[in-house]
Amino acid sequence: MTELKRWIFPVLALALSSFLLAGCDKIPGKPEPEEAYQRPTEVTDFNVLYTTYCAGCHSLDASKPAAARQLNEALYLAFAGREAILQITEDGVPGTTMPAGLIDKGGKLTEEQVGIIVDGIVERTPPLSQEVTDLPPYRAELGRIEEGREAFSRYCAGCHGEDGSGGPKAGSIVDPAYLELVTNQSLRTTVVAGRTDLGMPDFRNMVPGEVMSDEEVEDVVAWLASHREEPDNPAQGNEERND
Amino acid sequence: MTKQLRNIALWLDRRLHLSQIWEATAGHGIPKSSASWFYVFGSATMLCLGVQIVTGICLALIYQPSAQEAYASLHYLNYEQPLGWFLRGMHYWGSNFMVAIMLMHMTQVFVFGAYKYPRELTWVSGVILCLLTLGMAFTGQVMRWDQDAYWGLGIGVSMLGRVPFIGPELTHFLMGGPIIAGNSLSRFFTLHVFIIPGIVLALLSMHLRLVLSKGINEAPTAGKPVRRDSYEEEYEEMVHRGGARFAPDAIGKDLIFGGIVLGLIVACVLLFGPKGPEGIPDPTLINTNPRPDWPFLWFFAVASLMPPYMESVVLLLGPVVAIGIVIALPFFDNTGEKKWTLRPVSTVSLILVVVSLAAFTWYGATSPWSPEMDAWSSEPTPSHMIDGRTPLELQGALVFQYKQCRNCHALDGIGGQRGPALDLVADRMTPDQLVRQVVQGSGNMPAYGQNISPAEVKAVVAFLHTLHTEGRLPAQTALNLHEDPEGSPAGGDE
Amino acid sequence: MSDTEHPGSSERNQAHESAAGHEGRPCSCAGKSGEPDNPDRRKFLIRVGIGLNIAAGALVGIPVLGYLFSAFRKKEERSWISLGPADQFEAGKIRLASYRNPGAKGWDGQSADIPCWVRRDDSGEFQVFAINCTHLGCPVRWFEESGLFLCPCHGGAYYQDGARAAGPPPRGLYQYEHRLRNGELLVMGGRIPTLSQSV
Numbered sequence: 007m008t009e010l011k012r013w014i015f016p017v018l019a020l021a022l023s024s025f026l027l028a029g030c031d032k033i034p035g036k037p038e039p040e041e042a043y044q045r046p047t048e049v050t051d052f053n054v055l056y057t058t059y060c061a062g063c064h065s066l067d068a069s070k071p072a073a074a075r076q077l078n079e080a081l082y083l084a085f086a087g088r089e090a091i092l093q094i095t096e097d098g099v100p101g102t103t104m105p106a107g108l109i110d111k112g113g114k115l116t117e118e119q120v121g122i123i124v125d126g127i128v129e130r131t132p133p134l135s136q137e138v139t140d141l142p143p144y145r146a147e148l149g150r151i152e153e154g155r156e157a158f159s160r161y162c163a164g165c166h167g168e169d170g171s172g173g174p175k176a177g178s179i180v181d182p183a184y185l186e187l188v189t190n191q192s193l194r195t196t197v198v199a200g201r202t203d204l205g206m207p208d209f210r211n212m213v214p215g216e217v218m219s220d221e222e223v224e225d226v227v228a229w230l231a232s233h234r235e236e237p238d239n240p241a242q243g244n245e246e247r248n249d
Numbered sequence: 250m251t252k253q254l255r256n257i258a259l260w261l262d263r264r265l266h267l268s269q270i271w272e273a274t275a276g277h278g279i280p281k282s283s284a285s286w287f288y289v290f291g292s293a294t295m296l297c298l299g300v301q302i303v304t305g306i307c308l309a310l311i312y313q314p315s316a317q318e319a320y321a322s323l324h325y326l327n328y329e330q331p332l333g334w335f336l337r338g339m340h341y342w343g344s345n346f347m348v349a350i351m352l353m354h355m356t357q358v359f360v361f362g363a364y365k366y367p368r369e370l371t372w373v374s375g376v377i378l379c380l381l382t383l384g385m386a387f388t389g390q391v392m393r394w395d396q397d398a399y400w401g402l403g404i405g406v407s408m409l410g411r412v413p414f415i416g417p418e419l420t421h422f423l424m425g426g427p428i429i430a431g432n433s434l435s436r437f438f439t440l441h442v443f444i445i446p447g448i449v450l451a452l453l454s455m456h457l458r459l460v461l462s463k464g465i466n467e468a469p470t471a472g473k474p475v476r477r478d479s480y481e482e483e484y485e486e487m488v489h490r491g492g493a494r495f496a497p498d499a500i501g502k503d504l505i506f507g508g509i510v511l512g513l514i515v516a517c518v519l520l521f522g523p524k525g526p527e528g529i530p531d532p533t534l535i536n537t538n539p540r541p542d543w544p545f546l547w548f549f550a551v552a553s554l555m556p557p558y559m560e561s562v563v564l565l566l567g568p569v570v571a572i573g574i575v576i577a578l579p580f581f582d583n584t585g586e587k588k589w590t591l592r593p594v595s596t597v598s599l600i601l602v603v604v605s606l607a608a609f610t611w612y613g614a615t616s617p618w619s620p621e622m623d624a625w626s627s628e629p630t631p632s633h634m635i636d637g638r639t640p641l642e643l644q645g646a647l648v649f650q651y652k653q654c655r656n657c658h659a660l661d662g663i664g665g666q667r668g669p670a671l672d673l674v675a676d677r678m679t680p681d682q683l684v685r686q687v688v689q690g691s692g693n694m695p696a697y698g699q700n701i702s703p704a705e706v707k708a709v710v711a712f713l714h715t716l717h718t719e720g721r722l723p724a725q726t727a728l729n730l731h732e733d734p735e736g737s738p739a740g741g742d743e
Numbered sequence: 744m745s746d747t748e749h750p751g752s753s754e755r756n757q758a759h760e761s762a763a764g765h766e767g768r769p770c771s772c773a774g775k776s777g778e779p780d781n782p783d784r785r786k787f788l789i790r791v792g793i794g795l796n797i798a799a800g801a802l803v804g805i806p807v808l809g810y811l812f813s814a815f816r817k818k819e820e821r822s823w824i825s826l827g828p829a830d831q832f833e834a835g836k837i838r839l840a841s842y843r844n845p846g847a848k849g850w851d852g853q854s855a856d857i858p859c860w861v862r863r864d865d866s867g868e869f870q871v872f873a874i875n876c877t878h879l880g881c882p883v884r885w886f887e888e889s890g891l892f893l894c895p896c897h898g899g900a901y902y903q904d905g906a907r908a909a910g911p912p913p914r915g916l917y918q919y920e921h922r923l924r925n926g927e928l929l930v931m932g933g934r935i936p937t938l939s940q941s942v
Contacts, residue, residue, distance in 0.1 A: 430855050
């Protein structure tokens with residue numbers, strides 16, 4: 007027994023240390039060059055960039071509702087296109103809560119980084135399940151207000167109420183404060199691409215079997231925009247809103 | 250063969266008197282009660298000092314004490330020099346352990362009343378050694394020439410700049426120039442490598458010499474107070490009759506504890522590695538949250554929790570007064586009982602100091618008063634606060650992020666803690682109060698009036714008004730004729 | 744301990760003896776410089792020795808102290824520095840600019856690159872703020888969205904004109920003196936600002 011005692015500890019220690027040395031390909035405390043500090047402008051990892059600069063509003067978890075549009079929807083991507091998304095990311099949308107990304111515009115990102123973010127968004131978005139042939143163009147003029155009211159009551163009133171001031175499933179979209187904070191373009195985008203994360207269908211599925219036509223989309227947006235109260239400084243307001 | 254070796258050893262000993270020196274130092278007599286596990290902290294602190302000296306010299310072989318090169322040489326140590334990371338880790342963790350064990354040593358000395366007659370100067374030299382060790386920790390943090398080092402110096406400069414009359418001269422002296430730059434690093438390198446270690450070694454010799462000449466303190470027994478006229482005789486008696494010797498009677502415990510400490514240091518290095526260097530010391534990279542190393546976190550916390558009117562006085566006079574009291578301790582508490590149970594004032598003061606230092610350190614580590622500078626763009630609005638909201642409320646959620654409210658106000662526990670969490674803000678504030686709070690601010694909340702449009706206020710208040718306990722109505726002015734006596738509780742006066 | 748003292752003291756004795764022996768021998772110098780045992784002479788020599796050392800110590804020490812404490816003497820290190828063409832700063836915006844500190848040494852590296860916030864208001868007027876929070880010197884960040892400067896250390900906040908908005912800062916942001924020359928924006932810079940001395 008005493009014999010055993012004498013050698014068992016060294017052997018155990020040796021076994022343990024060789025096990026540790028062999029079992030760990032990496033010592034946890036050893037610093038790796040990849041973990042070294044990077045200047046904020048040198049970060050090129052899409053996930054890091056997106057998490058740092060976009061996730062606050064556009065969310066990380068695509069399966070849950072986000073405050074601003076989830077950026078992984080195929081229909082939205084097809085509708086807006088890479089160019090528009092790039093331009094919005096670089097310059098922001100003045101008058102709304104979308105800030106500019108580029109350093110020159112007051113943001114924190116280099117042109118390369120904006121490119122990485124936009125490419126990443128495009129790449130991770132799943133393709134459209136089927137080709138959408140009747141997709142309206144991204145940009146368009148406002149349509150006719152009166153026709154817009156009719157189109158609204160056909161496609162939207164079911165949720166937002168007959169006059170748009172809120173219904174069983176959705177709140178008011180004619181609240182002047184709300185309209186003040188969104189552009190006509192973003193109204194148009196919401197009408198066409200919907201907000202699936204919030205339960206709002208896209209332009210093909212507002213009413214089962216009926217697809218909104220280009221004109222109807224333009225008209226609805228025009229009718230919604232007509233609820234804006236004239237701002238004190240109309241010139242400035244219009245400029246912002248036609249963005 | 251063994252006989253020859255033995256002869257060589259004996260010859261050397263006769264020439265060098267090694268065994269005599271050993272007998273006269275390590276073999277000194279101690280009271281039997283001192284051969285206990287409570288007496289291992291001093292030697293362990295010294296052991297850490299040894300680790301620091303060896304690893305420090307090794308690091309100095311590579312490290313470049315130049316503002317231009319320091320960061321690159323630290324990278325070299327971390328990633329290219331074989332075992333450079335390990336040495337950096339040893340030096341970092343060695344310093345952590347040294348500070349921690351030194352504080353334990355000091356606490357033990359205080360609890361055992363060891364500072365009393367006739368060991369006043371042992372205590373005083375120990376206090377100065379403690380301050381110098383903290384000085385080593387601070388200057389060492391500057392050696393890690395990164396953003397924290399740069400802005401940490403900036404904090405020091407700002408504090409010194411508050412000194413009346415000679416503030417500018419003092420800051421100029423500290424930095425070695427008008428700004429924090431190359432000369433500042435050279436100064437702190439000189440302090441860290443030459444000046445402070447030199448004084449530490451000199452004072453440590455004095456400290457040890459006093460331990461030998463005035464003896465190690467006995468573990469106190471109640472009812473045996475220290476009297477100036479009789480203590481030394483009593484001590485002599487304790488050591489000579491029924492006493493012990495440090496070596497071989499007590500040294501085993503020191504050796505075991507020292508071995509454990511060394512093992513723990515190595516384990517920490519293997520598990521956690523060296524610290525940093527963090528961000529590049531380029532002042533134009535302002536995306537940084539400067540934090541001091543942990544021994545100074547409590548001070549960082551005190552600096553932020555103080556009301557502004559007393560700030561300069563406390564920052565400048567506080568340390569002087571505190572250090573003065575600690576140094577003067579053996580002179581106004583020179584004799585009497587040593588047993589902690591019979592020294593209620595001392596014991597309570599110690600508990601107060603330890604608890605408040607711990608609390609401030611914890612506060613400093615979590616720093617709830619610091620805004621989360623990236624929360625607005627990186628922390629998603631909790632989805633349950635979005636589900637079923639109206640378009641205006643959704644815009645309000647966006648405004649909440651966009652106006653950086655999230656940097657100071659947490660939702661769902663995420664976001665800044667500077668202001669109150671707003672998860673249930675509608676329970677306590679009516680829409681009118683919310684509007685007033687946003688527009689006018691109060692206390693630690695800036696007034697947003699100039700920087701927010703009426704529509705944005707309306708939206709964000711609409712959003713905040715949805716944040717209330719489920720199944721309970723949000724606060725409404727109409728239902729509440731008497732104004733909330735607390736005024737605006739979201740004022741954020743932390 | 745007494746054992747160890749023996750060799751030393753005996754050496755001392757030996758030295759004394761040998762010195763005495765030396766004195767015993769006839770020496771050409773002894774007679775000329777007076778009696779070696781003269782206590783007055785010994786005292787005199789000690790006094791001269793101490794005096795000489797004080798003088799020499801001062802000769803060595805004064806330059807060392809002067810060298811060390813020269814850092815207390817401040818020269819005027821500031822000068823006018825260009826932040827670049829004034830029209831790169833858009834009206835109504837606040838942008839981060841930086842300059843190389845005047846008098847930067849070759850070994851200062853990046854630490855002599857000093858950032859500052861340049862504000863150009865809607866009427867085109869400039870304000871240039873130091874980066875340092877007035878509380879404890881941490882770098883303040885500008886948030887265009889909320890129109891605030893925020894400090895990451897203790898949550899100090901300032902409005903866009905540099906005025907204190909909230910938190911612990913005792914005053915508004917430090918402002919550089921500035922002027923326009925040949926279309927360039929110049930600031931008077933060169934030192935770190937503190938409460939006792941602005942930039």
